[in-house]
Amino acid sequence: MPKLTYFDFPASRGEECRLALHIAGVAFEDERLKGDDWPARKEQTPYGALPTLEVEGRGVLAQSNAILVYIGREHGLHPRDNWLAARHEELMQAVEELRHTVGPVLRIQDPAEKLKAREELAGGFLKRWGRSVERRLQELSAGPFVAGDAIHVADLKLYLAARWFSSGVVDHVPRDVFAEFPRLVGLEQAVAAHPKVVAWRNR
Structure with a gap:
């Protein structure tokens, strides 16, 4: 095991x-x-x-x-085709870059500085990141997942990243910060509704 x-x-x-x-x-x-x-x-x-x-x-x-x-x-949760696998891994790496950028902002302690930094994050980096991911998702499939109808590990990576903000745990960043990106929002919703994801969260 x-x-x-x-x-x-x-x-x-x-x-x-x-x-x-x-x-x-x-x-x-x-x-x-x-x-x-x-x-x-x-x-x-x-x-x-x-x-x-x-x-x-x-x-x-x-x-x-x-x-x-x-x-x-x-x-069977990652493409066998090397090119498609690389495209999925590109999105996974984009999530790591998101975490790398957001992390230092979350560690700011001064209230005024924290508010300013998080508002700039929401209106700047997160919008650019969401826009880039949205374009790549549109290029790859019609959804709901990265590869279309079948869930893959890249979907899980994107789901956790999107849920980080939609859950409201990052104050001063709107829960709907990615609302203008329907493919990303739809992917988050599709993963959240997947029977095995529901079962895991309800165990």
Whole structure:
């Protein structure tokens, strides 16, 4: 049984990997670290970061995109065609760039500075990012998923990114910041309504 290790919350890189394993029908050990557990475990990971996926007899795999692509290739959740696979991985990397840009803004403590930075994020970077992703989604399929009717690991990555903002947890960023991008919004809704995603969230 593979072991997926991530922090104990249902979001970001770890949750997309959990969802991929669940959708693939893979029984796995869902190791969830508390904050106090992390310092002692950090140096044991390949890059000092989570998630990691440990597969018996094969070792430990790190980096969420690598884990997602591995699961996708093993279980039919990633394109077999190399060009299409690269297009999906491009979108997955775009999500990582989103997280890299947003992260520092979320760490700002001064109230006035935080408000200003988050308003600029909402009206600037997030709009540009959403517009770019929307164009790429339109080029790839008519939806609802990246590949059309079948869910893939790239969909899970985009879903967690879009839900990050639509859930309202990032204050001073409107929940509907991506509302003008119907393909992205539709993808988020389609993943949220997928029976296995519903089952995972209701378990």
